[in-house]
Every structure is written in structure tokens, then in C-alpha cells.
Amino acid sequence: MSHSSGITVSDGLLSTYSDSSRNSGVRAIKIQIKNEAVLEVIKTIDPVAEWEKDFDLVPTLLDEREAAYVLYRTDLKNDLNNHLWYLLCYVPDKCKVRDKMVYASTRANLKSGIGSVGIVDEIFGTHATDFNSAGFVAWKQHQEADVPLTELEQQKNEEVEAGLFKGGAGTSTAYVHGVAFPVDEPVVTALDALKAGDINYLQVGIDPDNEKIILKDSGTHDISAVPAQFPNNEPRFHFFKWTHENDGEVVNSILYCYSCPSSPVKLRMLYSTSKANVAAVAQDRGVVVDLKLEISNADEFLESDIRAQLHPPKAETKKTFAKPKPAGGRQLIKK
Structure with missing residues (x-):
């Protein structure tokens, strides 16, 4: 079971996401945790092409040492005429271990804070290129392949469900099985x-x-x-x-x-x-x-x-008493 970090969505993030769901002025919203307490908008980028191609804009938002979320707006809409989004979860290999854990446990908070109804899917990655247009195509092909999972792949999927980060479309992966810090x-x-x-x-x-x-x-x-x-x-x-x-x-x-x-x-x-x-x-x-x-x-x-x-108390053993045998051995009673 994953545990929530208690970090909340800021009013500014909620407003930006809501406005962008109704309008087409923002393609992606970069989000990070500030002061270990709140999810804030760090930067937004505007669309320049079709939404599948605009994935190439995402790596410009990412730093190789800092974890982040990116809400990526598609041009697809739901029944309420609101845009649909992908939640990109980026945790680079070079970021601190404790940041990996906090971002893993905060993902659910982000989804519940903005409302998950508009999120199509989540994509996990450890390199910025996991989220460019080629990375998105590779991720999509993998999703559609529907090949049987190996035992190791199933275990990794279960770790993702538990709130641990998993590499996305690229070849890199990052798992937090437990922290094996060096020992003094x-x-x-x-x-x-x-x-x-x-x-x-x-x-x-x-x-x-x-x-x-x-x-x-x-x-x-x-x-x-x-x-x-x-x-x-x-x-x-x-x-x-x-x-x-x-x-x-x-x-x-x-x-x-x-x-x-x-x-x-x-x-x-x-x-x-x-x-x-x-x-x-x-x-x-x-x-x-x-x-x-x-x-x-x-x-x-x-x-x-x-x-x-x-030393739990020992359960008392019940004593059983044998019934006395009838005198003279077994007797038959005639009616």
C-alpha cells in the first residue's frame, strides 16, 4: 500500500489546470513540490504544433537533477468539452533519493487535488527524452502491444501501483525498493x-x-x-x-x-x-x-x-476425562 505525503495542490495550480482544460492556450504545465508542503506551477508552455508533435517541447521543461510532474494537454476532449491530459512523472536518476520517494507518494495527491477525470493516462520516465514525441510513440506502442508480462515485469508494475517510479518510454528505469544508503x-x-x-x-x-x-x-x-x-x-x-x-x-x-x-x-x-x-x-x-x-x-x-x-501466555490445555466402562464389560439392553 502506498502512503500519501500530505502535500496539497495550490490554488494557482488548480486555477491554471481548470482554465487550460477549457481553453487551448497552454500545452503543458510543469509542477514541483515547494517547501515540502504544496504543489506549485513552475512554468507553462504554449502549443506550437499538433499535440502529438508538441511532446518535443517537454524536455525543455526538465532538469536532470530535479524531479517534476508535467500535465500535458491533448487536443482531445471529453463529453463535457474539456481537454484530456497526460500526467508525466519525471524522476531523474541524479535527483536525491528522498525526492524520488516524496514525488512517488505525492502523485495521488496531485490527481485527487485537480480531479483525475480529465487524465487519460500516466507516463513515467527518468530521462527527459522519455517524454519527447519519439518517446511518446514508443510508450504508446508498448501499451498497445498487449504482450504477456514476465514475472519481473509484473513485479515492477506492482511497484508502480504501490507508488514507486518506473521508467517510461525510454530504456532507463528507476526503482525505490528500499533505500540502501552507505553505512558509517x-x-x-x-x-x-x-x-x-x-x-x-x-x-x-x-x-x-x-x-x-x-x-x-x-x-x-x-x-x-x-x-x-x-x-x-x-x-x-x-x-x-x-x-x-x-x-x-x-x-x-x-x-x-x-x-x-x-x-x-x-x-x-x-x-x-x-x-x-x-x-x-x-x-x-x-x-x-x-x-x-x-x-x-x-x-x-x-x-x-x-x-x-x-512471551505470549501459553494456552491452557483442557483436561479430558475418560468415561468409566460399564461393570462387566459392554452390555446390550433389550427392549
Whole structure:
């Protein structure tokens, strides 16, 4: 399931789209996310030829390092005499990973904000040339080919439905399966120390500017002190080795907790798509996780809940009683 970013359509964008749907003065509208909060019109271009040929104007709107949407107006109209549009979703390979994720999760917001009834289809691409006239023809031919999909192609299509970007008419593709940022050496060292028992807690974060996994904290804490380590304004990943007793035995259980308090949209998405890869790094170092948790704030990290999940109460077995055999063995009763 894809998650909405919460970013909204500006009044200016809605007005431009509505006016252009009724009139023929604008061929394409370039849209970008501003201040992590709103979808704004960046630039428009006017038609110069037939609409199929005017796709050659689209690459002039695109930057190789910045993701963008383009609403492209055709000369076709619906029953209400409004123009029909293509939604072009452009996410270049060189743009930041977190931007790829935010634009992926905002596409639905854009469609619902302007009304999807006028959108014919969506085209995804990672190069500007994916959206020129030759790219549009290639995309259309692919759509009309109706050939059976391979298992890999089906998987990629499912990823697109989940809100992840897919290359369009060109040969390039861009997928966000989960973010595999490089890991700082102190993170690896701390995981090794956790496994060895030298520490029982470590906190992992993400450096969004340099796009890497970093160590934020490590040490030894009682379980009651662990929530105090959780920041209340940024997500984090936490590993905690809890030594405790259960049924008279000493047990060491490793918890992997993803805490995600209220914080900027980009940061939340960056952490959300990195949690599986952080877990994989721990697994590679031999850290076996016994319980995974996801919480919004430190108050949800409760010993009682953790114990119940690690050691659920055993179901009582019902005792069955055999019926006594009749004296003298089996007897037949005649009526």
C-alpha cells in the first residue's frame, strides 16, 4: 500500500489546470513540490504544433537533477468539452533519493487535488527524452502491444501501483525498493559490540544531506531508561538487547525498534523506506532480532507490552476425562 505525503495542490495550480482544460492556450504545465508542503506551477508552455508533435517541447521543461510532474494537454476532449491530459512523472536518476520517494507518494495527491477525470493516462520516465514525441510513440506502442508480462515485469508494475517510479518510454528505469544508503563504520562497530555484549543499546540515524546511515548513540541502559533515548522530533532506529527472566530462565532478546514521531514528510519517508535495509545490515553482522517494533513516541515502548509479545501466555490445555466402562464389560439392553 502506498502512503500519501500530505502535500496539497495550490490554488494557482488548480486555477491554471481548470482554465487550460477549457481553453487551448497552454500545452503543458510543469509542477514541483515547494517547501515540502504544496504543489506549485513552475512554468507553462504554449502549443506550437499538433499535440502529438508538441511532446518535443517537454524536455525543455526538465532538469536532470530535479524531479517534476508535467500535465500535458491533448487536443482531445471529453463529453463535457474539456481537454484530456497526460500526467508525466519525471524522476531523474541524479535527483536525491528522498525526492524520488516524496514525488512517488505525492502523485495521488496531485490527481485527487485537480480531479483525475480529465487524465487519460500516466507516463513515467527518468530521462527527459522519455517524454519527447519519439518517446511518446514508443510508450504508446508498448501499451498497445498487449504482450504477456514476465514475472519481473509484473513485479515492477506492482511497484508502480504501490507508488514507486518506473521508467517510461525510454530504456532507463528507476526503482525505490528500499533505500540502501552507505553505512558509517561506527554503526558496524556498535552492532558488533551489541552482539558481543559490550553494550546493550545503540541508536541509528540517517544523515539526509550526505545520504548515509550513521550512529547516533550507544551504551548500556535498563529497559526502563530506553524510552528516554528516543528523540521526539526525528525518526530513529534502535537496537536493544534485553536481558530478563522468563519462567525462571535468563533470556537475552534483541529488539529492533523504529520510532517515528511527528517530523518533516521527507524525513519520515526516508526512514520508513530504510528500515528493512538497516535490519539487513544488523543481520549481516550476526545480530538476530527477536522482536520488531514500530512506535510513534517513547510512551509506547512499554516493558509489559514487549514481554507479552516475546512471551505470549501459553494456552491452557483442557483436561479430558475418560468415561468409566460399564461393570462387566459392554452390555446390550433389550427392549
